[in-house]
Amino acid sequence: MALPALLFFVAFGVVPLLGVLLLSFTSWDGIGVIRPAGFDSWRAVLTDPGLPHALWVTFVVMALSWAVQTPLSLLLGVFLAGHQRYRELLAVLFFIPLLLSSAAIAITYKALLDPNFGLGAGLHLPLLTQDWLGEARLAMGVIIFVVSWQYIPFHTLIYQGAVRQIPRSMYEAAQLDGAGRVRMFFRITLPQLKYTIITSSTLMVVGSLVFFDLIFVLTEGGPGDATRVLALDMYKRGFQANLMGQASAIAVILVLVGLTLALLLRRIGGGGSSASQLEGV
Amino acid sequence: MATTLRAGARQAAGGQKRRRRGRGARRPNWLGGAAGWLWLLIVIVPIYWILITSFKTQSNYFMMNPLAPPAEPTLDNYRFVIEADFARYFINSVIVTLGAIVPAVLVSFMAAYAIVRAGDLWLLRSVNALFLMGLAIPLQAAIIPVYLIIIRLHLYDTLLAIILPSIAFAIPLSVLVLSNFIRDVPKELFDSMRVDGASEWATLWHLAFPLTRPALVTVSIYNGLAIWNGFLLPLILTQSPNQRTLPLALWTFQGQYSVNVPAVLASVVLTTLPILVLYVIGRRQLLSGLTAGFSK
Numbered sequence: 001m002a003l004p005a006l007l008f009f010v011a012f013g014v015v016p017l018l019g020v021l022l023l024s025f026t027s028w029d030g031i032g033v034i035r036p037a038g039f040d041s042w043r044a045v046l047t048d049p050g051l052p053h054a055l056w057v058t059f060v061v062m063a064l065s066w067a068v069q070t071p072l073s074l075l076l077g078v079f080l081a082g083h084q085r086y087r088e089l090l091a092v093l094f095f096i097p098l099l100l101s102s103a104a105i106a107i108t109y110k111a112l113l114d115p116n117f118g119l120g121a122g123l124h125l126p127l128l129t130q131d132w133l134g135e136a137r138l139a140m141g142v143i144i145f146v147v148s149w150q151y152i153p154f155h156t157l158i159y160q161g162a163v164r165q166i167p168r169s170m171y172e173a174a175q176l177d178g179a180g181r182v183r184m185f186f187r188i189t190l191p192q193l194k195y196t197i198i199t200s201s202t203l204m205v206v207g208s209l210v211f212f213d214l215i216f217v218l219t220e221g222g223p224g225d226a227t228r229v230l231a232l233d234m235y236k237r238g239f240q241a242n243l244m245g246q247a248s249a250i251a252v253i254l255v256l257v258g259l260t261l262a263l264l265l266r267r268i269g270g271g272g273s274s275a276s277q278l279e280g281v
Numbered sequence: 282m283a284t285t286l287r288a289g290a291r292q293a294a295g296g297q298k299r300r301r302r303g304r305g306a307r308r309p310n311w312l313g314g315a316a317g318w319l320w321l322l323i324v325i326v327p328i329y330w331i332l333i334t335s336f337k338t339q340s341n342y343f344m345m346n347p348l349a350p351p352a353e354p355t356l357d358n359y360r361f362v363i364e365a366d367f368a369r370y371f372i373n374s375v376i377v378t379l380g381a382i383v384p385a386v387l388v389s390f391m392a393a394y395a396i397v398r399a400g401d402l403w404l405l406r407s408v409n410a411l412f413l414m415g416l417a418i419p420l421q422a423a424i425i426p427v428y429l430i431i432i433r434l435h436l437y438d439t440l441l442a443i444i445l446p447s448i449a450f451a452i453p454l455s456v457l458v459l460s461n462f463i464r465d466v467p468k469e470l471f472d473s474m475r476v477d478g479a480s481e482w483a484t485l486w487h488l489a490f491p492l493t494r495p496a497l498v499t500v501s502i503y504n505g506l507a508i509w510n511g512f513l514l515p516l517i518l519t520q521s522p523n524q525r526t527l528p529l530a531l532w533t534f535q536g537q538y539s540v541n542v543p544a545v546l547a548s549v550v551l552t553t554l555p556i557l558v559l560y561v562i563g564r565r566q567l568l569s570g571l572t573a574g575f576s577k
Binding site: 001004009013016020023030075096101112119153210212234239254258 | 310312313316317318320321323325327342343345347348385388389391392394395396408411417418420421422426427428429430445446448449452453456481485509510511512513527528529531535539545546549553556557560564568
């Protein structure tokens with residue numbers, strides 16, 4: 001009974017993942033004949049200064065988006081797990097970004113941040129009227145912001161669910177001992193959320209490797225190569241420069257980076273009860 | 282996830298506590314509150330801007346305060362978008378999404394059932410391990426060989442080209458979520474089915490399937506939204522306008538009419554509308570589906 005699923009997954013998952021390794025040793029323009037090319041693609045990719053740059057950009061996006069999203073999602077998740085009266089209304093609006101496609105979000109922000117016709121220009125706010133996507137640092141900032149805008153609701157949802165499962169008796173006991181809110185947060189909430197933090201971080205980190213559509217539509221890797229992450233580098237080499245061999249080599253690197261990170265985070269999580277959750281990543 | 286997945290045991294333990302008044306009732310969480318309202322503002326402003334701008338005329342858009350409601354609201358932008366063949370793209374997206382989730386969820390369910398019921402067989406254990414590995418690997422990295430396979434199957438530039446890999450990419454998480462759920466079905470129920478002489482096949486459909494319904498919904502929502510909003514597969518595996526799905530259509534439309542911001546934003550609203558309707562109908566269901574497998 002597992003056969004149909006297995007067939008699908010092997011045909012369009014396992015075979016392609018092995019195939020990408022094979023293709024990295026060939027030369028192919030995407031249309032014509034595939035020819036064996038030894039280590040040509042690898043040599044080209046590994047000596048190209050574009051690779052360390054793409055790795056660095058990928059790392060920056062990963063680290064910054066993690067650093068922005070984690071504290072905010074944690075704070076918001078704890079807040080939304082409470083029982084304020086207006087929480088329902090807040091929650092309804094709060095999760096709307098989850099419904100939008102990355103393409104829709106990128107298109108919206110592209111128009112919104114337009115230096116001539118966007119929000120800043122219309123409101124005559126010089127601070128908001130900048131060439132957001134035309135300047136390397138700003139463009140990176142915009143990507144981090146938009147990523148956070150899109151994904152913070154998701155992680156907030158995860159934290160909200162987890163906070164609600166912390167036994168209330170723990171807080172009651174702490175309250176009897178005279179612990180304040182801040183102290184309870186650091187002594188009870190945070191340690192109790194340990195595995196959730198790891199799960200959420202793993203999702204953020206591994207997920208950031210495939211922020212393809214958002215960056216593609218928003219900046220196309222620009223200005224210059226300022227926001228050209230690995231996934232985008234793979235796409236551009238393969239489907240724009242028609243160098244499928246090199247693109248496959250980048251894909252192999254992408255897989256290796258993803259696996260390394262997943263294993264690393266799993267080790268930090270320390271196996272045990274977190275294992276089953278981390279498998280969900 | 283356990284709220285849906287391990288519903289039985291844990292909710293019995295946690296549900297009662299949850300219902301009582303929370304901490305916030307007595308002592309307001311100022312920091313969380315401030316962050317909550319601030320983030321809400323950050324979320325709302327762009328969405329509000331999308332909505333009002335999509336009803337503005339183009340000249341109106343350039344002249345007015347961008348946050349002021351339209352002086353003379355118009356539906357022209359929506360008409361323009363619909364005339365740009367968005368009905369076809371909409372149908373394409375529906376075909377791709379349904380065409381992928383229905384088989385994906387069915388085969389995942391069957392696999393999950395087999396893995397749970399015969400979990401000791403080394404063969405099924407390794408199948409499960411294979412699926413779990415698929416969760417740790419960014420499957421997008423496999424896109425080039427997928428492209429090659431689709432070409433060789435003569436499926437390039439068809440909707441089926443998007444559907445087939447979408448099914449495969451949806452399987453690992455679906456199997457994980459569903460097998461966790463089936464594992465919580467009491468063994469006695471399976472045993473009594475067997476005593477009654479039911480075949481595994483009958484047990485699968487008449488016992489496991491109805492009991493797993495909440496998880497099936499969860500998995501369908503999670504994958505459905507991902508496929509509905511998917512961009513990379515349609516971008517790489519299709520070419521002609523006839524085969525465009527909504528996200529891709531959005532992108533090409535924006536490329537063509539980038540100056541006409543109100544029309545572009547109307548297209549954003551239109552492509553999100555179906556999901557928004559679902560959100561209004563079943564918000565809880567949708568949100569728990571979104572965190573499939575992740576919220577502990």
